[in-house]
């Protein structure tokens with residue numbers, strides 16, 4: 001590049017920088033001058049961006065949840081339970097699900113006894129989480145407590161790294177023993193050697209007989225911050241009344257999977273006296289069914305968001321155009337002055353488009369902030385880690401800019417094509 | 428003799444109003460040399476502003492040719508004209524035409540923005556220009572915090588900040604009382620003495636007397652063109 005060309009480039013850049021600065025001030029000025037109209041318009045942008053960000057954040061939170069569910073089941077495994085894993089098949093009839101019979105311990109044991117195809121069947125209860133104390137440390141009250149039988153371990157994809165797993169006599173005798181997750185072990189036994197130590201959980205002491213192997217990778221610490229006790233011990237302590245259990249089943253390879261699902265489904269239908277031809281009064285959840293459900297749900301939600309935010313942004317865009325046209329009229333003289341001191345049409349044009357974009361970005365940034373908060377509320381309720389969907393934040397702000405450019409172009413064009421002499425005389 | 432700074436050759440400017448044609452300027456020819464101090468006088472509607480806008484490259488003639496510094500600018504496109512205005516012309520208006528929400532300093536910087544100077548360069552040059560009109564202690568004030576005379580001085584600083592070839596002033600004292608008007612004229616006097624080319628529109632004889640050449644316009648024609656001894660040419 002020749003020095004002249006470089007100078008020329010630098011000059012052009014300086015003009016753009018100055019224009020952006022001018023536009024920022026002009027935009028803030030326009031907002032200040034027309035508070036009501038600006039806030040209504042910004043509200044439109046805000047709703048548009050908010051709905052995108054909030055829903056996408058919430059979806060991502062749920063996706064984490066689904067992934068967590070998925071990674072909790074081993075290969076060729078499924079789970080029979082009373083409530084759907086996720087309530088988003090588009091018919092939120094919680095009441096109908098509540099009316100279903102619980103899967104009792106007796107019923108689950110009967111499944112274990114009758115099923116011939118599975119390689120492993122476990123019975124599980126999920127108890128409320130709580131605080132765990134050792135003589136070294138205590139945790140936050142967020143440890144998940146499971147009651148399990150020995151068959152649950154392969155289905156849950158749990159391998160014991162140290163010590164031993166639960167055995168049948170632990171369950172039969174309702175022993176006060178526990179197998180703990182790797183992350184819990186790190187917290188309460190910072191010096192290692194958890195085996196044989198005592199742990200206090202909801203006021204009762206349990207002896208640690210095993211520590212699970214860490215799976216490593218992503219959100220492992222959350223899934224490994226768990227304590228597992230014999231199912232019967234848990235049921236005795238926390239009650240059997242109104243408690244529905246999960247039946248965890250692992251098939252002998254992919255080709256036996258369908259048959260195994262059919263067998264377990266059949267047994268449960270008989271035990272629960274479901275009339276022939278009626279729907280199951282329980283759920284079968286596998287990785288595949290979760291993924292399918294979730295994808296179907298996601299598609300519907302995305303479509304809804306696209307519609308809502310498009311309408312909001314269209315309305316906002318028209319508002320932006322209106323504000324900008326007023327701004328151009330009010331600044332007619334200013335435009336004349338700028339043209340007189342050497343502004344080209346395209347300088348005026350970019351300045352006004354930039355003003356529209358800045359205007360949109362003000363609403364957009366607020367929308368992003370509120371959207372992140374709103375979307376993460378779901379995560380907080382589900383006790384999931386916070387999510388920052390950077391890609392959607394960027395996309396939301398890009399969409400804002402596009403709205404600004406699209407709806408700012410006509411006013412900017414009007415501004416740029418004002419006759420300098422006329423605009424200087426404008427009263 | 429070198430080429431004149433401004434050379435108008437049979438310039439006409441017509442406006443179409445309904446079915447009627449208004450002849451704002453009729454085949455005006457005119458030469459103005461570098462360093463001249465010219466006053467344009469004439470009754471309202473005679474075409475003074477039209478002539479100023481043409482000389483200032485804000486407007487283009489319907490017919491005729493205009494050479495500025497030897498370059499034909501009568502058929503330049505809009506972008507080139509903007510560059511010419513930025514480099515060669517400084518405008519001072521009757522109504523000041525400052526940006527109302529910007530400080531005096533920022534108003535003075537404005538032409539430098541479109542010259543593509545960096546923020547620091549702009550600041551330095553604008554500061555000097557505002558010092559030259561004696562307003563450095565007011566440079567952060569908004570126009571509505573300044574008196575009429577101060578506003579017009581800011582406008583003069585803005586007009587001069589790019590070191591233009593021509594200073595064009597359309598009734599610069601029209602909105603000022605006579606005392607402040609005289610102050611602005613003294614400023615012009617000073618600029619003229621330092622070699623600036625000034626063209627001034629006025630309908631007041633008192634103001635016109637400051638110039639060394641007076642053009643009188645009537646109905647879009649130059650009625651008279653007289654050079655004269657300036658009023659305040661004090662010895663020394």
Ligand SMILES: Nc1ncnc2c1ncn2[C@@H]1O[C@H](COP(=O)(O)OP(=O)(O)O)[C@@H](O)[C@H]1O
Nearest residue numbers: 442444449451470471472473474475476477478
């Ligand atoms: N944009 C325009 N459209 C129509 N007529 C115009 C326009 N601008 C100026 N004129 C006419 O041209 C003539 C000269 O105007 P102007 O140069 O403004 O006069 P002055 O400045 O001497 O008062 C007037 O008759 C005026 O009405």
Ligand SMILES: [Mg+2]
Nearest residue numbers: 472475476477
């Ligand atoms: Mg006039």
